[in-house]
Amino acid sequence: MDAPTKQTPPGKPGGVDSPTWPEWPLLPPDAIETAKSALDRTAWDPAVLNGFRPLGEGPIPAFEAAFSQRLDVPFAVALSSGAAALHAALIAADVRPGDEVIISPYSWPQALVFLDALDAVPVFCDVTAETLCLNPASVEERITDKTRAVIVEHTAGCPAAVDHIVGIAARHGTTVIEDCAAALGAQRRGRAVGTIGDIGCFSLGPRKHLPCGEGGVIVTRDSRIYEKTLATCQHPDRAAFLSSSVISAPGFFWPYRMHPIGAVLGLALIPHLEAWHQERARNHERLRDRLRDRSGCVRLVEAEPGDEHAWGSLLLHVNLMESNIGLQGRPSIRLRSGPVHTPLHQRGVVLDRWGDQLACPIAEARCNSQEWMIADTIGWVTNQGELISRIDAGLTAILDESHHSGNNLLFQATEILDRAICGSGIASDSLVNDGDIIVLDDRSR
């Protein structure tokens, strides 16, 4: 495998030997060569930089064909971002003013922007404690005949029980949109996520599995959704072959085109996906082994048995009350370091726009007292055994510290971890924690 390697930028210290968290994206040499030769070709081939070309010409249709082949789904449309893909999906699902759309409160708020723009109404359903994805039982409880769509996010790469939700949605004529922005490579019951609901949405942004700089894709088995997406989110030249019944308002479309050089990169990176996926899985297996002895207090957020996680962020379940190193019996242990902080249904912007929301106790509990994400692991595409043993040492240091300190313990767990990982108290660039204080014993408050 052509592993991405970090080159030292001119004038900067560091480089491949610095003991830092692996950065992402670092392109493999063959992808760089492919992009260079595509740029060379622009001197004589106008198709390279033309994203308006009809189907079958230039890098964008080639990328779409390779992406749909990889997921074994008939249709893919390349778009400008994962957010654009969500918007395109809501348009394709015919979401109209007043329609309800079910959504997870433990999420990135992107879809809410489009619900606002479409004058639709979010209905928040709770997540399952294990996967942090939408809980089908909560969907069953809150779905109505006004629910036009359910957005099922595969949270941080962990596959949701989307097959169950598809069954529930079918009884209400509701479209299932899978938000796979961070889940390319995940599988639910042997099927690629994104291909189980009606529409799958992917991000090709810089911290995602197929990093094209920016970009997004929707995939579908439904030719009507495919045609509608071409008609509403691409230049009319790409949709020229469609019948006029699909193009209801000529010239009225969202300019969500992917950059053709992004498509060139995507095409060059698709062959790397499998090896990267396997290496990430091996690294998380190594980490799981390390954590095994204290799985009562710190463990990975895992996929359900038989499902395949896409691994991209180090999201943990933490229960220090269960720790076997002396924390038993201490009250009010709190952890909170992202990535969500405040569940969407409790955010001011949501309450101002849509009023009071139904409770989602599991998402609330996770955000209030148990949230811990160490960093992105999207760059773990080479053996990270050394880094993983340093993470292990850092976690031991945190747990030891909490054991030896008094009741008013209050410290930056991130700093301790960072010291263990990098040998200094200075946060490495890629650690995405924002330095939130993690309070391990809150008795004094």
Ligand SMILES: Cc1ncc(COP(=O)(O)O)c(C=O)c1O
């Ligand atoms: C779950 C989720 N959905 C949608 C998006 C939007 O993707 P993009 O940044 O490509 O617009 C993101 C971005 O991180 C995301 O995490």
